[in-house]
Amino acid sequence: MSSTFTESGECDDEITLVFDNSNKLYASKNFLRYASPVFKVMFDHDWQETKENRVSLPGKKYDDFLEFLLCVHPRILKPITEKNVLRLVKIADEYQVTSIINKCKEVMMVLLENPIKQPNPNGCHYLHQAVWLRPCLRIVAKAHELGYDAVVKYAVKSIAKFGHILYNEGNTDPSAQDGSAYFGEPNPFYKEGDESLSDIMKDCMNMFKNLSFEIKYKILAERLLRYDGKSCLKYLM
Known part of the structure; x- marks a missing residue:
């Protein structure tokens, strides 16, 4: 597998x-043709790429x-x-x-479901859920970029189950942007890999800020539907 696609000369119809x-990969033209309708159109017509065996x-x-x-x-089918x-x-x-699109959708749906099932470890600060x-x-x-509506719909429901304070900068106490006014001090030594909890939360907030208005609206609307009337959660909305 180590030389597959990275070394020239492994197939007669190489492209x-x-x-x-300027890095290069090498593949069989027939392999690409059968794998992708886009490559099939390219190679079945007299395009410049076909003449030059170079894309x-x-x-x-x-x-x-x-x-x-x-x-x-x-022969490889590396897992997604x-x-x-x-x-x-x-x-x-x-x-x-x-086949790859469908598998990617399956994996995304599983990833969206996993955080909801995660137990909150004893002593784990609420804000550590930003990792999930x-x-x-x-x-x-x-999913929104690619128009995968079913994945978007499920993602909206999943994200709405997390506390709003984890991703909406405008919803925390201005005197405690890390949310400590509501949940106590997070563990300053907590890290996820090389990242601090603070960095992960900032990343979540930036990602939420950069979502389209449509998606942000759907997430906030879903939270209102889910938690409306539950005063104990009013600071999370």
């Missing part, structure tokens, strides 16, 4: 994929496209997981690879 940084991929990332090819290759799903889904959508919220925000942004 070169060229990226902005330029401006704006594409070498590592992401290699990951995509490894997931499509029938939480670590690569958002890197793969846009490429799969652009090249109309239905962040993937949901990433997914809803990508």
Whole structure:
């Protein structure tokens, strides 16, 4: 697998994929034709790429496209997981690879469901849930971009179950932007990998801020429907 797509000369009908940084991948033209309707149209017609056996991929990332090819290759079928799903889904959508699109949607739905099932560990500060919220925000942004309405709908419901204070800058006490006025002090030593809790929360807030008005409205409306009348949660709305 180590040399698949990265070394030239492994197939007779080889075509070169060229990226902005001049890195190159090598693939069978027939493999690409059967994997993607987009490549099929390209190779079945007398396009310049077909004549030159070379396809330029401006704006594409070498590592992401290699990951995509490894997931499509029938001998390899590299698993689609939480670590690569958002890197793969846009490429799969652009090249109309239905099998990868469907698998990516499945993985996204599972990721949206997992945080809801997570127990709150003893002693775990409420704001640590930002660690579970962040993937949901990433997914809803990508699903909305690609028009995956069912994933967006489920993501909205999932995000609405988290406290509003985790992602809406305008909804915390101005004297305590980390939410400590409501929930006590978060553990200053808590880290998720190399990131502090504060950095993760800021990331969540920035992602929410950058969502389209339509999606933000849906999330806030869902929270109102879910928690309206529950005064004990009034600071989370």
